[in-house]
Amino acid sequence: MGRKKIGILVSVLIVGGALGYLALGNFGENLVYFFTxxxxxxxxxxxxxxxxxxxxxxxxxxxxxxxxxxxxxxxxxxxxxxxxxxxxxxxxxxxxxxxxxxxxxxxxxxxxxxxxxxxxxxxxxxxxxxxxxxxxxxxxxxxxxxxxx
Amino acid sequence: MNKTMINRVIRKIQRYKGWFGGAAALCMMAGLYVGLLASPPDYYQGEVARIMYVHVPLAHTSLLAYTVLFGGSIWYLWKRDPLVDNMCHAAAGLTALFTLLALLTGMIWGKPTWNAWWTWDARLTSFIVLLLITIGYLMLRTFIDDPEREARYAAVLAIVGFVDLPIVHFSVEWWRTLHQPQSISMRGVSISSGLLIPLMLMSVGMSLLFSYMLMVRTQMLYLVNLLDAKKGRLLSQFHLSKAES
Amino acid sequence: MTAFYLRWGVVLVIAMIIVGMTVRDYEQHLASVSPAQILDDPPHGDVRVQGLVKAGTLQGNLEEGFATFALGGDQATLSVEYKGLPPENLRELKLLIVVGQWDPASQVFRARELALLTHYGFVVSAYLVGLLPLLLVLFFMGRKVSLLFEEIKQSKLYQSE
Missing domain, CATH: 2.40.50.140 (Nucleic acid-binding proteins)
Structure with a gap:
């Protein structure tokens, strides 16, 4: 049962982490792909x-x-x-x-x-x-x- | 033999799916022929632009597949039909497959044109996020024992993950990217007819292929579930008769 | 099951025919040789040579469709004289393909067309990587579904309800 719970948590974290990375890390105004x-x-x-x-x-x-x-x-x-x-x-x-x-x-x-x-x-x-x-x-x-x- | 135990929709699919598979094969064969042999090379990229005819259909079909997953998840939460859940599960597996292949063909196109296999621009990043979301979704389903709970949790996750889709689509319009903007957009069509025809053939063919694969995969998941359930019952009946004798 | 394998056989045969035609088309129209091969074994008629336009050698009037340059390979370098339409893709330090004839008397390659690298390896791998896994997955899924239907037909699961 414990392993299952961890599995569920990891799966949700993967999705949440990926979306969070999009929202905060990559596309915040503090980071751009290139400068002009x-x-x-x-x-x-x-x-x-x-x-x-x-x-x-x-x-x-x-x-x-x-x-x-x-x-x-x-x-x-x-x-x-x-x-x-x-x-x-x-x-x-x-x-x-x-x-x-x-x-x-x-x-x-x-x-x-x-x-x-x-x-x-x-x-x-x-x-x-x-x-x-x-x-x-x-x-x-x-x-x-x-x-x- | 009582075949009517099998869901009516699954039997309908068995009857009509061949038309989709056949149409997909025809479109893609024609697309391959025109794309590889009977269309001119691009003025700027030359022959290597032919990768577009496989990469772009794969990429847009990934988005189509996730949209089906999203729509199906809402439908499931509304109607709680296990067959709809089978379809969602099938669509998720196919989203992962198409997304992975779109990423790989994109890398193969990127090296000779951009001079980079990979770069962390907004389009590429949001697209790999789509793959991660789908993998997370598929993982989640393996860790929950109760089928009803599994379907419910998975549907919620799929609906949350949908926010990535507009980001993928508009990333090239909203942010500075290495990836070029959309070729077909409100601005018009930026592909001349000679190159547009194979692209359309492959795109239509790939969408048909996806719908065909979705039908087959939904059938597969449904039938596996059905057999499991029936075998389970048979087993218990068997035990029952043993106990009685 | 026979019908299932038969359908896949037809798909496979048509795919093989398209692949075969593509390979032949490439060999006839797009395959290129290196500058060293031209010097070792002077060809007759039209050839396609792939090399790098050497820095500091490009001269002529591109707008009028005339240029001379040195095309370098790994071992040898050719002098190329281009006459044709104004070239779109000519610059120094660029890998490209020149189409034309070798003139052994003056040791000059007379090009009438300049083409971009074909990158055919990339094109072919993209198609294989993009389509083969789809076909494999579809094949095994389709087979599984056929087997499941057979299993349901043959099993007595539904008779004793």
Whole structure:
């Protein structure tokens, strides 16, 4: 009988704990999945050199591959502010100018974001290349708005 | 042989379930063919976007399955029909299965596109919470001996857990996530017809497959219960006759 | 029970046919080779080569659909000359597939199309991981239900009521 009671308690705790985690831990205002470039620029010095994620759109014509080592530099924008990013490594396949990216790394005293990890944030539209070339635009969420949520 | 001892609904299911299974098979075969062979690759993701045709139907069917569990739980608390409880139990098992598969296919899609198998953004977190809720529900049922109490407690738990569903759905609209927003929403449809057709075929097929699996699983749970109950009675009659002789 | 296994057999056969067609389609249209394979064994006709666009080598006018770059593999590097539609997916440090012909005289790969990596392994595993467990669970549930019905039919549970 005792073991059964413990079992019931554990089951209820799993459900309650999972829901509680959603309500308090993850989605409280104190924790966001990524910062925007505007927020990064406003960082107090406590945040410098601290591992964070930043999300934004890769600025057109800002990507430059490094030749001395494997890596690249580019700019990330949320429409309001733009920050420079230095990345070491091979960027993911879908990393592209004019598309979303979430970079992991830290904001330095030299006001540059240093990263070893890029995640591509793709949009929700899907179509064949022929349509894209023909200039078709499907309805989708304004990317900059999705950064401000 | 007196088959009428079996519940009328279970016998109806036995008669008509084949239509659902057949329709599911047809839709999914067509969806697989179009999705893998007769549809263009995506302009941005290329061939790997074809994972959408299996991942998205699995994910939405998970939500459908939990919605059935939620509706069934309310229905059970209202009518106290053990067959409805069998259906809830079946829907919970299927929710766990579909949720797990949606998570796994999502991980396989995430690596080549996002460059991450997993990340703790709002969509992924709320979705794994759905899996945990269902596992908790199924665990709870194993620890209660009295069937009526088991059904009642489980129904309450399922109703409480339903709050996660709107969170899963709207997470990509409410919070900053790595996961992209909904492709089909109030904004319109963001998928061109060539890629939408296989997605719809697989989605409809997966929903039909779920309804078919729900019927089969409900039958299974009901028949196991029935046999247990009847065997129990037979056993006691057997003991009774022994005692009398 | 025979009807049950027969239905599953039909499903299995159709699934195998679709898988077979997909594999053949991949081998005919999408499979690619590495730069080293091109140099070792110069092919005739169209080929697809997969490699990494090397940093600092991309030149040309992308808007007019012209570019030259070096495509690196594990062991060898090819010089590629691309002429075609303005490429959507060309940048340095990107893995991609070039479609075209190898010109042994000038040692240049003349590409007319650039394609994204197929990631076919990911696609195939997603379909297997997503669908096989469903079929397995359904098969065993369906079998159990058939057996339960048989058990109820054959047992004398309901005769002596």
């Amino acid at each position: 470039p505007t927020e990064v620029k406003a960082f107090s010095s406590d945040y410098y050199q601290k591992k964070v994620r930043v999300g934004g759109m890769v600025v057109k014509d800002s990507v430059h591959a490094l030749t001395e080592k494997t890596g690249l530099t580019f700019e990330l924008t949320d429409g309001e502010s733009t920050i420079p990013v230095a990345f070491e490594g091979i960027p993911p396949d879908l990393f592209k100018e004019g598309q979303g990216a979430v970079v992991e790394g830290y904001w330095t005293h030299g006001h540059q974001f240093q990263s070893h990890m890029i995640m591509a944030k793709h949009s929700e539209d899907y179509m064949p290349m022929e349509l894209k070339r023909a200039g078709v635009e499907l309805p989708k969420k304004d990317f900059m708005k999705s950064l401000q949520q």
